[in-house]
Amino acid sequence: MSTLSVRNVNKRFGGLKALDNVNLEVEAGTVHAIIGPNGAGKSTLLNCFIGRLEPDSGSVTFDGQSLLGMAPHEINQAGVSRVFQTPEIFGDLSLIDNVMIPSFARRDGAFKINAWAAIRRNGPMAEKAMSMLCDVGLDAKADETAAHLSRGDKRRLELAMCLVQDPKLLLLDEPTAGMARADTNNTIDLMKRIAERGVTMVVIEHDMHVVFSLAEKISVLAQGAVIAEDTPENIKGNPKVQEAYLGGAHL
Amino acid sequence: MHPTSITKKDLLLFAVFTAAVLAGPIILKPIGAGYPDLLQKFAIYGIFALGFNILFGLTGYLSFGHAAFLGVGSYTAVWTFKLLSMNPVPAIIFATLMGGLFSALIGYVSLRRSGIYFSILTLAFAQMCYNMAYSVLTPITNGETGLQLAQSDPRALDVAFGRDYGAVLPSSDLFGLEMTGYPGFYFCAVMLIICFYITLRIFRSPFGMMLRAVKSNQNRLNYTGVNTRPYALTAFIISGMFAGLAGGLLAVTDPLAGAERMQWTASGEVVLMTILGGAGTLLGPVIGAGAIKYFENIFSAFNKGILNNIFDFLPDFLQQVAVSVSSMFVGEGWHLTLGALFMVIVIFLPGGLMEGVSRISNLLSRRRSDGGSGGTPHPEPAE
Amino acid sequence: MDAILLQILNGLDKGGAYALIALGLTIIFGTLGVVNFAHGALFMLGAFCAVAVKAVLNIQMVTIDPTKTTPWGAPMEIRQPYVEVWFGDFGTTLLDFSVPVSILLAIPIMLIIGIAMERGLIRYFYKRPHAEQILVTFGLAIVLQEIVKSYFGANPIPQPAPDVANGMIDFGILVGFEAGNVVYPAWRFIYFLFSTAVIAAVFAFLQFTTFGMVVRAGMADRETVGLLGIDIDRRFTIVFGMAAVVAGLAGTMYTPILSPDYHMGMDFLVLSFVVVVVGGMGSLGGAVAAGFLLGILQSFASMNEVKAILPGIDQIIIYLIAVVVLLVRPRGLMGRKGVMEH
Numbered sequence: 001m002s003t004l005s006v007r008n009v010n011k012r013f014g015g016l017k018a019l020d021n022v023n024l025e026v027e028a029g030t031v032h033a034i035i036g037p038n039g040a041g042k043s044t045l046l047n048c049f050i051g052r053l054e055p056d057s058g059s060v061t062f063d064g065q066s067l068l069g070m071a072p073h074e075i076n077q078a079g080v081s082r083v084f085q086t087p088e089i090f091g092d093l094s095l096i097d098n099v100m101i102p103s104f105a106r107r108d109g110a111f112k113i114n115a116w117a118a119i120r121r122n123g124p125m126a127e128k129a130m131s132m133l134c135d136v137g138l139d140a141k142a143d144e145t146a147a148h149l150s151r152g153d154k155r156r157l158e159l160a161m162c163l164v165q166d167p168k169l170l171l172l173d174e175p176t177a178g179m180a181r182a183d184t185n186n187t188i189d190l191m192k193r194i195a196e197r198g199v200t201m202v203v204i205e206h207d208m209h210v211v212f213s214l215a216e217k218i219s220v221l222a223q224g225a226v227i228a229e230d231t232p233e234n235i236k237g238n239p240k241v242q243e244a245y246l247g248g249a250h251l
Numbered sequence: 252m253h254p255t256s257i258t259k260k261d262l263l264l265f266a267v268f269t270a271a272v273l274a275g276p277i278i279l280k281p282i283g284a285g286y287p288d289l290l291q292k293f294a295i296y297g298i299f300a301l302g303f304n305i306l307f308g309l310t311g312y313l314s315f316g317h318a319a320f321l322g323v324g325s326y327t328a329v330w331t332f333k334l335l336s337m338n339p340v341p342a343i344i345f346a347t348l349m350g351g352l353f354s355a356l357i358g359y360v361s362l363r364r365s366g367i368y369f370s371i372l373t374l375a376f377a378q379m380c381y382n383m384a385y386s387v388l389t390p391i392t393n394g395e396t397g398l399q400l401a402q403s404d405p406r407a408l409d410v411a412f413g414r415d416y417g418a419v420l421p422s423s424d425l426f427g428l429e430m431t432g433y434p435g436f437y438f439c440a441v442m443l444i445i446c447f448y449i450t451l452r453i454f455r456s457p458f459g460m461m462l463r464a465v466k467s468n469q470n471r472l473n474y475t476g477v478n479t480r481p482y483a484l485t486a487f488i489i490s491g492m493f494a495g496l497a498g499g500l501l502a503v504t505d506p507l508a509g510a511e512r513m514q515w516t517a518s519g520e521v522v523l524m525t526i527l528g529g530a531g532t533l534l535g536p537v538i539g540a541g542a543i544k545y546f547e548n549i550f551s552a553f554n555k556g557i558l559n560n561i562f563d564f565l566p567d568f569l570q571q572v573a574v575s576v577s578s579m580f581v582g583e584g585w586h587l588t589l590g591a592l593f594m595v596i597v598i599f600l601p602g603g604l605m606e607g608v609s610r611i612s613n614l615l616s617r618r619r620s621d622g623g624s625g626g627t628p629h630p631e632p633a634e
Numbered sequence: 635m636d637a638i639l640l641q642i643l644n645g646l647d648k649g650g651a652y653a654l655i656a657l658g659l660t661i662i663f664g665t666l667g668v669v670n671f672a673h674g675a676l677f678m679l680g681a682f683c684a685v686a687v688k689a690v691l692n693i694q695m696v697t698i699d700p701t702k703t704t705p706w707g708a709p710m711e712i713r714q715p716y717v718e719v720w721f722g723d724f725g726t727t728l729l730d731f732s733v734p735v736s737i738l739l740a741i742p743i744m745l746i747i748g749i750a751m752e753r754g755l756i757r758y759f760y761k762r763p764h765a766e767q768i769l770v771t772f773g774l775a776i777v778l779q780e781i782v783k784s785y786f787g788a789n790p791i792p793q794p795a796p797d798v799a800n801g802m803i804d805f806g807i808l809v810g811f812e813a814g815n816v817v818y819p820a821w822r823f824i825y826f827l828f829s830t831a832v833i834a835a836v837f838a839f840l841q842f843t844t845f846g847m848v849v850r851a852g853m854a855d856r857e858t859v860g861l862l863g864i865d866i867d868r869r870f871t872i873v874f875g876m877a878a879v880v881a882g883l884a885g886t887m888y889t890p891i892l893s894p895d896y897h898m899g900m901d902f903l904v905l906s907f908v909v910v911v912v913g914g915m916g917s918l919g920g921a922v923a924a925g926f927l928l929g930i931l932q933s934f935a936s937m938n939e940v941k942a943i944l945p946g947i948d949q950i951i952i953y954l955i956a957v958v959v960l961l962v963r964p965r966g967l968m969g970r971k972g973v974m975e976h
Contacts, residue, residue, distance in 0.1 A: 050474065076476030088474065090467035101464050102475045104457045110478040113485055115458035118258065161475065313765045360957055364964060367669050367764050368915075371907045372960065378904050379953040387946025515900060519772060526769065579784050587784065590776025597770040598758070 003028040003200050004049070004169055009058030011044055011224075018044045019055065020224040026169075026217075031191075031201045033211045036221035037244075042204045043085070045221070046173055049202075050082050051075050062169060073110045079168035083175055087154035089161065091147035095138055098146050098157055099129035099164050106165040132164045133157075136190060152183040156190070163194060170194070172203045176210050188213050212236075220244070261451060268447055268534070272440050276433070284545055287436045292548075293541045294439035295500045298446045300524040300536035302493020305450060306486045307522070308531035309459060311466030313370045315518050316357065316377030320350040320491045322384065322513035324498020326391065329398045329508045332423060336408035337416070339423045339430050339438060343499040350495015351488050353380075358487035362480055365469070377518055384510035397509035423503045435504045442500060446493060447537070453489070454533055462486050463531075494521075516586070523593050529603030538604060543589075550588055553581035636806055636815040641933045643805060647822040647891060649929020650829030651677075654884035655906035656913065656921035657836060658877035664853035664916045665873050668756055669764055671771040673881055674903025675778040679747060680882030681894035682782055683740040685791050688732040695719050731796045733890055740886045741879055748878025752871045775900065783896040790893035795821035799890075821890050828887050832880060833922055839876075840918070849873055853916060908956040914969025924967060928952050 006024035010017075018041045026032045034042050047053040049060055051072050060067045067075055076082075081102075090098050103125055108114055120126060133139045136156040141149070146157060155175060162170055175191070176184040184207065191214055195201060205211050211218065211232070218235045220228040222244040228235060235241055271278060275293070279285045284293075303317055324346035331342040361372040384392040392398055400420055409416070423430040430438055453459045461482050464472045469479050502508055511517075520543065528539025555578055562573040580588045600607055655677055662670050694713040702710035717725035728735060755774065759767045794800070799821040806816035840846035848869060851858075885894070892898065909928055913920030934940060936948035959966060 071478070072473040073476050073478045076474055082474055084474075088468060088471040090464050090471060092467050093463060097460060097463075101460060101472070101477075104460065105472075105476040108457065110476060111481045113458055115453050115456045117457060118261075118452070118455045119457055119460060120258075161471075165476070311765070313768060315768075360961065364960060367768065368911060368960070370765075370768055371911055372956070374904055375908050375953045375956055379950045382949040383946060386949045515904070516776075519776070522769065522772075579781075584780060584784055586776060587780035590773045590780055593773030593776065594755075594770055597766055597773060598755075601762075601766055 003063060004202065005059075005061045006045075006049075007059045007061075009045070009048060009055045009060065011041075011048065011053065011055045018224050019048070022058070022221075022224070022226055024219055024226065024229070026200060026202055028200055029198045030216045031195050031203060031214050033203045033205055033215035033218045034221060035205065035208075035211055035218060040221040041224040042221055043173060044224075046082075046171055046202075046204060049075075049171060050080065076105070076165075077110055080171065081162035081165055081167035081169070082171040083155070083158050083162055083173060085173040085177065087151070087158045089146045089154055089157055091145070093146060094143050095133060095146055095149075095157060096126065096129055096142040099132050099160050100125055102161045103129055103164045129164060132160045135163070135193075136160045137186070152179050155179070156187070159187075159190065163199075166199075168200060170199050170201045172201060172205075174204055174206060176205070176207055184210065258455075261455060264533070265448060265451060269444050272444055273437075275440065276436070282545070284548070287432045289544065289548055290436045291439050291500075291504045292544045294436065294443040295497050295504070296521075296524060296540035296544055297443050297537040298439075298493055298500070299497035299521050300528070300540040301443075301446050301450050302490040302497070303521045304490075304525050304530060304532075304536040305453060305462070305493070306490040307525055308536070309454075309462035309466060310483050310486050312362070312365070312483060312487070313522070314361075314373040314487070314490075315370050315515065315522070316361075316373030316375075316380075317490065317494050317521055318513045318515070318517035319357070319377040319380040320354055320494035321498040321501070321517065321521075322380065322508070322510065323353045324350045324495035325502045325508035325512055326384075326398055326498075327495070328499035328502035329400070329506055330391075332400060332406070332502070332506055333404040334407060336406060337414075337421050337423050338408070339425055339499075339503040341408070342423065342503060343442070343496055346499025346502070347492045347496040350498065351492040354488045354491020354494070355484070358484050358491065362483050362487060374515060374518070377513060377515060381510055381513040381515075384513060392508070392510060395510070397507055400506050423506055430503050438503065439500050442496065443537075446496070447533075451533060458482075458485075519593075520589070523589065523596070526601070526603050527592070527596050529605030532603070532605040535603050535605040542604075546588070547585055550581045550585045553578075636811045637937070639805065639809070639811075640816045640818070641937060642930050643816070643818045643823070645930030645933035646826040646926065647829075647888075647929070648932065649926035650826050651884050651888050651902065651925075652906055652909045652929055653922045653925025654829050654832060655881050655902055656909040656925050657833060657918060658881045659906060659910050660913075660916065660918055660921045661836075661849070661853075662874060662877050663910075664918075665849055666756070666760065666870050668759060669767050669771070670756070671768055671903065672751070672775040672778065673771075673877075674899035674901070674906065675775040676744065676747070676878050676881040676899070677885040677888075677902050678779060678782065678894065678896065678899030680740050680744055680885030681889050681898060682786060682885075683743055683882065684733050684736040684793050684886045684889040685786060685894055687736040687739050688729075688793060691715060691717050691729050691732055691735075733793055733795060733887065736886050737883060740882050744879045744882030745875045747882075748875035749871055751878070752874035756874065757867070757870070775903070779896045779899060786896065788896060790895040792893040793889035795824075795890035799824055825887055825891060829884065832883060836876075836880060837918070845869065845872075905952055908952050910966075912956050912959045912966055914966030917966070917968040920966060920968030928955065931955065 004024070004026040006022055009019050009022045011019040022041075022045060034045065036042055044053060048055050049067060051067065051070050051074075054068065062078060062080060065078060067078070067080070070078070090101065093101075100119070104114070107125070130139060130142060133142055136159055138153060138156060138160065141153070146154070149157060159175070172191075176187050179187065188210055191201070191203075195214070203211070203214065215232055218228075218230065218232055219226050220235065220238075220241050227244055228238050228241050230238065272294070275290050276285045276287075279290070284290070299317075299321060303314070306312055306314055327349040328342040328346040331345045335341050357373065357376045361369050361376065364372060385394055402416075402418065402420060425434070425438060428434045461472070461477060464477070465479050465482055472479050498508075498512065501512070524539040524543050525536045526539070527542060528537065529535030555574060558574045558578055558581070559570070562570045562577075565573055578584065580591075596603065655673060658676075659670060659673050662668055662673070692715050694715050697712045697714070699710045699712050704710055715725065715729060717728050719725070721728065751774070755770065759770060801820050802817040803820050803823055804813055804817050807813050840850055852866065852869075885899075905928070906925075909924045910921055912928065913922070913924030932948065932951055935951040940947060963969075
């Protein structure tokens with residue numbers, strides 16, 4: 001059964017064909033990586049999933065429901081969370097608040113005037129947020145202001161903000177870009193743990209180490225078209241992929 | 252679901268605030284502000300600023316049109332006096348509702364844009380209300396003269412309950428208690444305390460957290476599954492209702508409503524009150540409102556004669572210079588002081604007085620814990 | 635037909651003033667990224683340059699004519715402006731032309747004020763949030779207008795146009811209508827021509843000089859221009875000074891149409907902001923077009939025939955249009971994507 005289904009998606013920017021008849025099936029509970037050289041259309045494709053861009057034609061459905069034309073918050077409420085390339089967090093709020101906000105959003109929906117209840121530091125919502133921060137290793141900094149975190153920590157915080165919502169589908173745009181090796185390995189471990197819980201993930205990534213340690217399936221984009229979709233082992237050996245993406249060099 | 256209530260610390264804060272407001276006439280006597288007319292203004296503009304802060308302090312949307320809601324509140328209250336009753340309760344209820352209605356309309360349109368577009372839109376709407384109050388709406392607003400009570404007003408409810416004010420022009424009264432002087436102040440003070448409690452609850456609630464998130468990163472909030480616009484609109488309406496209530500109370504203490512209450516300078520004033528005290532803090536706006544109204548009162552009362560006395564110790568020539576320079580800032584020139592204060596606060600202390608206080612207390616506590624392990628205590632948000 | 639022509643003419647002078655202020659706002663916003671709430675105050679200061687020049691030219695020499703007495707028996711005082719005493723007929727002409735002559739003073743004064751404002755205040759706010767920019771310039775606007783009020787008083791001070799321009803021009807005859815149907819005050823037409831000339835000069839400057847090219851590049855992409863190693867700071871100062879001069883001249887020449895008072899700036903500022911919003915933030919052409927468009931629409935709305943159907947429409951038409959434009963075309967008539975999206 002496929003969770004996210006992308007059929008015949010096309011997108012043009014002026015004369016440039018950014019997405020050329022893209023088809024993609026992401027199966028529930030799997031980690032699906034999208035790789036490809038710069039400018040292959042990876043981010044464009046991701047933006048079509050979350051309502052930032054509207055494809056010229058084609059369909060994007062999640063659990064049988066079309067995501068096209070939905071507002072960002074509706075897509076999230078449908079169970080899709082996204083980690084951005086540059087971390088999008090609530091910079092002037094504390095880490096614990098950063099994680100509690102998505103938690104409330106999941107509990108209360110897109111809009112609810114919940115003005116008379118007090119947020120308690122030891123209530124169930126705070127506990128849940130705290131355990132999430134623990135998961136990503138930021139529990140010691142729970143009361144710090146998010147803007148002061150290092151770039152790697154910000155990414156981990158954003159991941160925690162997405163995970164606390166128990167998303168059905170998690171979209172990650174280069175989750176380890178700009179991270180030191182040790183940080184990258186930590187993040188890989190974290191994502192493996194997330195995958196074990198059965199969260200479906202779509203990862204855009206440059207780092208082949210990350211891709212091959214995580215992905216169960218890989219789609220290769222080149223010039224807006226999917227040129228291969230297979231298991232990591234088969235992708236490694238696929239001459240077409242090596243030609244287009246790796247310039248003939250072996251992995 | 253766990254029953255939730257406010258913490259002991261907040262309860263203490265509320266208790267102290269309540270006590271301070273009720274004891275206002277005594278506390279403020281030493282600085283010469285212990286008389287009812289001024290105290291009423293403190294309370295009323297405190298409500299205005301508290302409401303403005305829910306919008307600007309929490310969501311970051313800078314409205315330049317909130318005076319419009321103040322004016323609408325005043326007109327509504329005076330009309331309620333004229334048509335229904337001189338009792339202040341229906342007047343402020345209608346004023347609050349009308350403030351809410353207007354802010355819902357204006358907010359709905361203005362909130363389609365953010366940032367400076369929003370500021371300009373609200374400014375434009377307020378100017379539109381102001382212009383209309385002076386022109387087309389004269390039958391409702393009585394134009395430049397301002398809306399006043401008249402002996403011949405119908406006052407349907409009063410008549411129904413057999414109250415007759417006779418041949419004198421009535422003033423607002425709560426079941427016989429005239430809303431001037433101290434009773435007027437205590438009526439406003441109770442309203443201020445209620446509003447403060449509401450604000451406190453909002454600040455500590457998930458709703459308040461969402462509003463802060465709107466200010467912090469709207470994009471992230473959208474992708475977190477939150478529809479940000481209704482949150483901002485709700486904050487806008489709440490602040491509009493506070494403004495309407497404040498306008499209504501102005502009419503309760505002095506049953507007169509004029510269009511000048513809706514001018515952009517009045518909108519600017521509430522912005523200044525809020526940032527002077529500290530936008531986003533609980534107490535700041537009330538303190539800012541009090542400070543502005545207090546200094547307005549003092550500065551406007553100064554004249555050349557008083558200044559001459561003050562600078563009497565200087566040699567003649569210097570006295571003249573000092574008097575002519577300082578006279579620009581007092582009396583009629585109070586607005587110059589206001590503008591200069593505006594600039595000084597924004598330039599040097601954008602966090603307002605509350606930030607100044609917390610900066611100083613941080614400095615002190617750091618000095619006290621000098622030599623301790625480097626970990627300085629995390630600064631508590633100023634409230 | 636002639637009524638329509640008359641209303642279009644009526645809207646041109648006001649439209650010209652809106653366009654000039656909006657142009658400066660747009661340039662400052664586009665290059666410096668600053669929202670200048672004190673721009674209306676610059677317009678007002680320009681207007682008071684004319685007031686000051688007239689006051690100076692009008693300083694009078696008082697002589698006593700011992701041969702004559704007033705009807706009350708006091709010796710007759712003869713007052714005559716020094717310029718007339720010194721320069722004779724030329725002095726009289728100078729006095730008559732005090733408003734256009736004021737331009738000579740307004741240009742350097744406004745340039746100095748603009749540069750002082752940018753160096754002394756605005757430049758510290760480039761990196762600060764828009765809300766703080768708005769607040770600090772708003773405070774500055776209050777300070778400037780209160781200073782003017784404390785020197786010149788609160789009442790409007792009428793400034794006559796030169797005698798030659800006090801008459802009416804009959805445009806009806808020019809286009810073949812009957813005489814007397816479309817008459818229009820000459821000075822207002824002069825103002826329209828003047829504003830067009832200033833607008834043309836600004837556009838020519840931006841289009842044909844390297845300096846202007848850098849400014850336009852800066853409006854399109856500020857960061858890149860900064861990376862090119864061009865000394866942005868000094869250019870910002872000059873751009874701000876230029877915008878101040880444009881706003882100031884708009885004010886100086888407007889004085890015969892509207893007697894200047896200390897709060898005229900804020901009234902025009904609010905409308906000019908609306909013009910910028912309608913035209914599209916960051917679009918120079920949009921600012922000019924919207925300025926004239928709104929000026930003309932406002933004059934149509936103040937026709938009695940229109941007011942009879944929609945009372946009060948003249949007071950709110952501009953705001954209504956702004957609301958409709960923002961709802962239908964959120965970026966304004968000619969706005970570009972990405973400008974002021976946050």
